[in-house]
Amino acid sequence: MKTWVWVVIVAVILAVSLTVGVVLLTRQPQGNVAYVYVDGELVYQVDLSKVDQPYLYTVNTPYGTNVLEIAKDSIRIADADCPHKECVEQGRLKGSPLVCLPHRLVVKIAEDDADSVSR
Ligand SMILES: [Zn+2]
Numbered sequence: 027m028k029t030w031v032w033v034v035i036v037a038v039i040l041a042v043s044l045t046v047g048v049v050l051l052t053r054q055p056q057g058n059v060a061y062v063y064v065d066g067e068l069v070y071q072v073d074l075s076k077v078d079q080p081y082l083y084t085v086n087t088p089y090g091t092n093v094l095e096i097a098k099d100s101i102r103i104a105d106a107d108c109p110h111k112e113c114v115e116q117g118r119l120k121g122s123p124l125v126c127l128p129h130r131l132v133v134k135i136a137e138d139d140a141d142s143v144s145r
Contacts, residue, residue, distance in 0.1 A: 060101045063132040074099050089129045
């Protein structure tokens with residue numbers, strides 16, 4: 027086969043992989059935003075995919091205090107002054123929301139844009 031044919035083939039392969047790479051890099055990350063509610067009101071939100079360094083965030087509710095540990099793609103209730111600390115024992119949020127009943131605190135991750143779609 028002539029050399030120029032190979033040059034064309036390689037150029038096409040390069041162009042396709044570049045396009046795929048750009049599409050993958052610029053694609054919006056799927057919902058990884060954690061929302062913190064107290065009494066049904068949004069008090070804090072954080073995009074977990076953009077967290078570089080783990081940090082603690084203290085939520086002061088009218089009923090007590092919860093300390094959230096926020097890290098990359100991970101959120102949990104690290105400490106709380108509720109009686110049974112069931113929220114702390116729930117560990118990391120995966121799927122079902124973290125709930126602190128005595129403090130009326132809920133932490134959940136938006137799976138997608140269902141809220142804006144249904145509007
Ligand atoms: Zn609790």
